[in-house]
Amino acid sequence: MIDFSQIPSPCYVIEDQLLRKNLTLLKYVQEQAGIEIICALKGFSMYSTFPMVRQYLAGATASSLNEARLCFEEMKAKAHVYAPAYLEREFDELMSYSSHITFNSLNQYNTFGERARANGISCGLRINPQYSEVETDMYNPCIAGSRLGITRNQLGDTLPEGIEGLHSHTLCENDSYTLERTLNAIVERFGDLLEQAKWLNLGGGHLITRADYEPEHLISVLKNLKARFPHLKIILEPGSAVGWRTGYLTSTVMDIIDSQGINAAILDVSFAAHMPDTLEMPYKPRILGAHHEPVEGKPTYRFGGMTCLAGDFYGDYSFDQELKIGDSIVFDDMIHYTMVKTTTFNGVNLPSIGIWRENDTFELVKSFGYESFKDRL
DSSP states (O other), X not given: OOXXXXXXXXXXXXXXXXXXXXXXXXXXXHHHHTOEEOEETTTOOOGXXXXXXXXXXXXXXXXXXXXXXXXIXXXXXXXXXXXXXXXXXXXXXXXXXXXXXXXXXXHHHHHHHHHHHHTTOEXXXXXXXXOOOOOSGGGOTTSTTOXXXXXXXXXXXXXXXXEEEEEOOOOSSBOHHHHHHXXXXXXHHHHHHHTTOSEEEOOSOXXXXXXXXXXXXXXXXXXXXXXXXXXXXXXXXXXXXXXXXXXXXXXXXXXXXXXXXXXXXXXXXXXXXHOTHHHHXXXXXXXXXXXXXXXXXXXXXXXXXXXXXXXXXXXXXXXXXXXXXXXXXXXXXXXXXXXXXXXXXXXXXXXXXXXXXXXXXXXXXXXXXXHHHHTTO
C-alpha cells in the first residue's frame, strides 16, 4: 500500500506492482494471439521502468529521433519508427536506432526508402482506412484534411517496390470491438495489399488494461485476422495501456479563495503544464478521496493550477471534510500522456518523478529546477 506521506509534492509516482500487472496482461495477449506488442513511447517514456518493461514486451515504437535513441539506449532494442516526415539531417542517425521505418507518404518513401532498405531496415507505409470511431477531432487521423496516412486511391494494385508492411493507427483508448470494425474497413480497402505485405502494424489506442476491456475477444479478433492472412506478422503498439492506472500526481493546496461563490483551491501543479490532456481531450481526472461529481451539502472545490493562464483549472469536486491549506491532493492515473507532454510555462517547475517499489519503499528518480526551465529557452 503506497504511503503518500513519503512522496514529495508535486511528483509523478508510479507503482511497480501496478505496472507489472499491466505488463503481465499485455504479455498474455501477445502470447495467446501470436502477435507482437511494443510500447509506444509517445504515451509512456518513463525509461527508469524500461528494465521491467522489456521483460514483457517486444520493444518500442518511436515518433522521432530522440524517442528512437531512447528506445535503443534504454529499452536495449531498435525501434519501430513512424513520423509524418523525416529530417534529412537526422535520417542517418535515425536509421542506426531503427529496425522498421514507416513512411507517411509516397514522397517520403521515394526520398528515404532506398537508403533505409540499404541499411537493412524493413520499410512500411502508413495507410488511412478512412474509418475511425474517435469522436474528438484532435485525435482522429481520418477526418478530411488529415495529413496522416495514405488513402487507398493513392496506391495501385501492388505495393511499391521494397515496401514490406502497412501501418494503421485510427484508435484512441478504444476497445476490441472498435478494432474489429476498423479491421473490416482495413481489409475491405487494403486486403489485396495485405496479401503482399509481411507485416501489419495496428498502431496504438488499444486500451487492453482498462477494467472493462475484453482481452479474450481481442485475442479472437487477432487470431481470425491471422487465419485470413497467415503470412502477416501483426504488431500492436499501445502507450496508454502500459501506464494505465499505474500511478499518481501528488500535489498540495497552496491557497483557497472565494471566487464569486465558488471555492477555488490553488495547487502547486498545473493542468495546462503537467496534465494537458485534461484540457485537450478533455477529461476530468479522478482525485483520491474526493467525490468525482459535486455532492449537495458537501464542501465542493474547483482546482486551479500554478500558472497565470485563466483556463488552468478543473472541477468541481466534493469532499467529506473541508480542505485546508497544506492538504495533499492526489490525482489518479497520471502516468501516461503526462510526463511526455509537460511544459515549463511561466517557469513553473516540473513535478518530480518517483517509483513506489514492490517492497514498499519510495525511490525518487528525478527532480527538476531552474536549469530544466532555462535549457528549453
